[in-house]
Amino acid sequence: MVLARRMEPLIEGSSAIRRLFEEGKELAERVGAENVYDFSLGNPSVPAPEAVKETAVRTLETQDPLYVHGYMLNSGFEDVRTAVADDLNGRFGSNLRMQDIIMTCGAATGINVILHLFLDPGDEVIAFAPFFGEYRNYVIAAGGTLKVVPADTETFQLNIDVLDELITERTKLVIVNNPNNPTGVIYSGQTLDRLQEVLEKAQTRIGHPIYVISDEPYRELVYDNNTVPFMPAHIRNCLIVYSFSKSLSLPGERIGYIAISPEIEYYREVQGGLTTTNRILSVNAPSLMQLVIKDCLRERPQLEVYDANRKLLYGKLTELGFECVRPQGAFYLFVKSPLKDCTAFVEEGKKQHILMVNAESFGCPGYVRLAYCVSGEMIKRSFPAFERLAEACKNYEQA
Ligand code: PLP
Numbered sequence: 353m354v355l356a357r358r359m360e361p362l363i364e365g366s367s368a369i370r371r372l373f374e375e376g377k378e379l380a381e382r383v384g385a386e387n388v389y390d391f392s393l394g395n396p397s398v399p400a401p402e403a404v405k406e407t408a409v410r411t412l413e414t415q416d417p418l419y420v421h422g423y424m425l426n427s428g429f430e431d432v433r434t435a436v437a438d439d440l441n442g443r444f445g446s447n448l449r450m451q452d453i454i455m456t457c458g459a460a461t462g463i464n465v466i467l468h469l470f471l472d473p474g475d476e477v478i479a480f481a482p483f484f485g486e487y488r489n490y491v492i493a494a495g496g497t498l499k500v501v502p503a504d505t506e507t508f509q510l511n512i513d514v515l516d517e518l519i520t521e522r523t524k525l526v527i528v529n530n531p532n533n534p535t536g537v538i539y540s541g542q543t544l545d546r547l548q549e550v551l552e553k554a555q556t557r558i559g560h561p562i563y564v565i566s567d568e569p570y571r572e573l574v575y576d577n578n579t580v581p582f583m584p585a586h587i588r589n590c591l592i593v594y595s596f597s598k599s600l601s602l603p604g605e606r607i608g609y610i611a612i613s614p615e616i617e618y619y620r621e622v623q624g625g626l627t628t629t630n631r632i633l634s635v636n637a638p639s640l641m642q643l644v645i646k647d648c649l650r651e652r653p654q655l656e657v658y659d660a661n662r663k664l665l666y667g668k669l670t671e672l673g674f675e676c677v678r679p680q681g682a683f684y685l686f687v688k689s690p691l692k693d694c695t696a697f698v699e700e701g702k703k704q705h706i707l708m709v710n711a712e713s714f715g716c717p718g719y720v721r722l723a724y725c726v727s728g729e730m731i732k733r734s735f736p737a738f739e740r741l742a743e744a745c746k747n748y749e750q751a
Contacts, residue, residue: 362489365713376707383705389734390707391722394533394683396601398658398725401651404600407644420640426631428455428609429639432646436609439649444582452614454626455637457606459569459595460486461630465610466525466565466591467494469622469629476522480510481715482686484533484567488713496524500715508537508677508686512546519554519562526551529567530580534714534721535686536662536679538578544586551587561589561617569595569608572652574681575659584613591616591626596645598683599653607641658683661724664731672742683725686711690745694718700744704737 353360372392380388411420427433433453440448456462467477473495479487481503491498499518504511510528528547530539551562566583571594574580584590595608610630612623630636665685669676675688687708689697694710694717701708701720711719724731 358492358495362492365489372707375702379705386733388705388707389730389737391724391726392707392709394723394725395603396598396725397727398601398654400601401648403648403651404602404644407647408640411640411643420643422639424636424639426636427627428637429642432642435646435649440611446582446584447614448611449614451623452612454610454630455642456608456610456630457634457637458597458608459567459593461606461634462593462595462608462610463565463567464490464494465626465629465633466593467491467496468633469625470524470563471496474522475524476520477525477527478515478518478523479527479715482532482534482711482719483527483715484529485713487527503716508535509543510539510547512543512550516550516554519558521558523558523562525563525565527565527567530583531570531574531681533570533682534684534711535677536682536684537677538574538580538680541581541586544581544583548587563589563591563616566590566592568592569598570682572599573655573658573683575655575662576680578680580681584615589616600645600648600651601653602641605638605641607637607645658725661726661728661731664728665722665724668735668738672738674742683723685722685724687720687722689718689720691748694720696748697745700748701741703744704741706734706737706741
């Protein structure tokens with residue numbers, strides 16, 4: 353085999369996702385796109401704020417093209433990094449400095465940069481189920497092993513007691529995603545304090561620090577006046593990963609950052625290492641987008657649109673008897689399969705032209721994820737299909 357052995361399962365896995373995509377396309381051709389209810393992708397349905405376009409146009413028209421499109425420091429433009437640090441300090445009372453911010457090609461690259469810096473072959477990363485399925489691919493591609501803390505299906509908060517049992521001398525990193533994709537749950541400050549306690553004890557036991565990647569692309573996507581705890585206020589060795597993909601609807605533009613808590617152990621080594629690893633994996637984040645987000649840090653997502661979708665979908669599905677986690681943030685609904693066989697449930701959904709993602713790949717079998725970053729119209733149109741699905745499930749159990 354010419355390809356790296358560790359990559360084989362990843363390539364197979366991604367062809368499964370492609371199959372789902374192709375099935376959806378084929379279904380749309382057969383029954384008409386308006387009759388397909390595709391809840392599979394977390395692609396924002398609200399366009400980027402006007403300010404993004406205005407800033408991009410102004411930047412292109414008024415700034416020196418050699419500056420706008422040129423190479424730069426691998427961590428990004430210094431004024432952009434300062435603006436990001438100031439913005440976070442103003443909102444969260446932190447003391448971040450320009451050097452603590454490394455601009456990245458979105459959250460995916462931020463996470464990959466950290467993994468590549470920390471992992472030797474066989475080193476372990478711990479994620480809490482349910483988790484963003486790509487973590488597994490990222491960890492394996494970086495040569496590591498992903499260990500999964502099973503979900504606490506009562507609360508869907510972090511299952512801290514089990515975490516302790518999974519920590520070994522090979523544990524380098526823990527990933528926490530707040531608010532969570534796929535449940536929409538926000539982890540509380542109390543939960544995060546417990547996480548810090550367990551990590552502190554474990555670090556003494558294993559003799560080296562464990563760093564927490566706080567993956568926060570949905571930080572501003574929260575409902576009912578909820579807030580997301582600022583991670584470095586609870587976790588000492590914290591590396592925040594942020595992305596503008598969801599908050600400013602810019603997933604194709606690849607822009608985000610890593611914020612290094614100044615309190616972390618081995619700060620100098622980690623900061624220097626992340627800068628170099630960013631250079632190796634992506635050289636630098638897209639320059640035009642850096643300049644754009646610098647002037648758009650106060651822009652916020654159109655929460656009311658996602659909130660209306662959340663209420664519509666959650667309301668209808670619970671009315672039909674589906675057991676759903678009530679989302680506090682992000683734009684996903686996590687639904688328990690009413691059938692023992694979750695694959696059969698997903699297939700029954702397809703028969704009604706509803707596309708849902710089996711949460712097995714998120715480390716939480718028996719559940720599906722529905723992304724409600726779609727049009728409200730589509731959600732309303734899907735209601736009869738969900739009614740038929742609920743009916744089909746009742747009959748299925750009896751059959
Ligand atoms: N982390 C989580 C939890 C996500 O849901 C996503 C995208 O869906 C990402 C990371 C990757 O985001 P980005 O587009 O910034 O790479």
